[in-house]
Amino acid sequence: MKRGGSDEQKRAAGESAVDAVSNGMVVGLGTGSTTAYAIRKLGRLIDDGMDIEGIPTSYQSRQLAREVGIPLTSLEDATPDLAIDGADQVADGTLIKGGGAAHTREKLVDAAADRLLVVVDPTKEADALDHPVAVEVLPDARRTVAEAVTDLGGDPQLRAAERKDGPVVTDNGNLVLDCDFGTIEDPAALARELSMVPGVLEHGLFVGLADEIHCGTDDGVRVKEL
Numbered sequence: 606m607k608r609g610g611s612d613e614q615k616r617a618a619g620e621s622a623v624d625a626v627s628n629g630m631v632v633g634l635g636t637g638s639t640t641a642y643a644i645r646k647l648g649r650l651i652d653d654g655m656d657i658e659g660i661p662t663s664y665q666s667r668q669l670a671r672e673v674g675i676p677l678t679s680l681e682d683a684t685p686d687l688a689i690d691g692a693d694q695v696a697d698g699t700l701i702k703g704g705g706a707a708h709t710r711e712k713l714v715d716a717a718a719d720r721l722l723v724v725v726d727p728t729k730e731a732d733a734l735d736h737p738v739a740v741e742v743l744p745d746a747r748r749t750v751a752e753a754v755t756d757l758g759g760d761p762q763l764r765a766a767e768r769k770d771g772p773v774v775t776d777n778g779n780l781v782l783d784c785d786f787g788t789i790e791d792p793a794a795l796a797r798e799l800s801m802v803p804g805v806l807e808h809g810l811f812v813g814l815a816d817e818i819h820c821g822t823d824d825g826v827r828v829k830e831l
């Protein structure tokens with residue numbers, strides 16, 4: 606799905622993060638249009654003889670990794686040395702993710718990795734987080750979670766599928782509520798509160814996980830260490 610800035614900005618960011626990959630590493634493969642550039646570059650490094658394994662975070666990243674020849678492993682068998690992942694919004698090192706409904710597995714892999722490199726374009730950077738937060742919910746919990754989100758001050762909308770009638774169904778067989786909280790003053794507190802709601806599998810607030818932000822611009826890549 607196409608979101609955010611230009612393809613060239615995304616390519617610059619995705620490929621910049623791959624410069625941190627060295628021989629023998631296990632790499633977490635995020636999901637989305639920006640990470641796709643990183644996955645393709647990892648494939649080229651493997652073609653050149655590098656020994657890298659990937660842990661995919663979605664059907665999309667698994668298929669692309671297979672296409673470009675990245676050997677795959679899993680969290681059962683390996684710990685990622687680093688993960689490369691995109692974001693829908695970044696402010697002060699905190700991320701909102703889940704625009705592709707992949708945030709649950711992304712969070713598992715990103716949190717397990719020794720380092721998380723986030724790849725974005727300038728449209729994703731903000732002074733404060735105000736993007737809707739994707740919340741993956743068990744189908745039976747759709748209404749009760751929506752009520753809890755409303756009690757927390759959010760406006761939950763069931764994510765509708767495109768080119769299919771009805772809702773988006775995640776790779777895990779669940780639904781997604783896009784929850785608009787306006788400007789999020791305290792992301793860590795909201796993250797904790799959402800995690801406590803029964804029926805919430807995972808939400809798209811990634812607090813304290815990112816180690817570097819690689820922002821692709823028309824004039825090169827800005828790397829911010831956190």
Ligand SMILES: O=C[C@H](O)[C@H](O)[C@H](O)COP(=O)(O)O
Nearest residue numbers: 637638639691703704705707
């Ligand atoms: O669920 C999807 C992910 O969290 C993506 O990493 C995020 O939506 C950014 O995707 P893109 O690079 O396509 O904007």
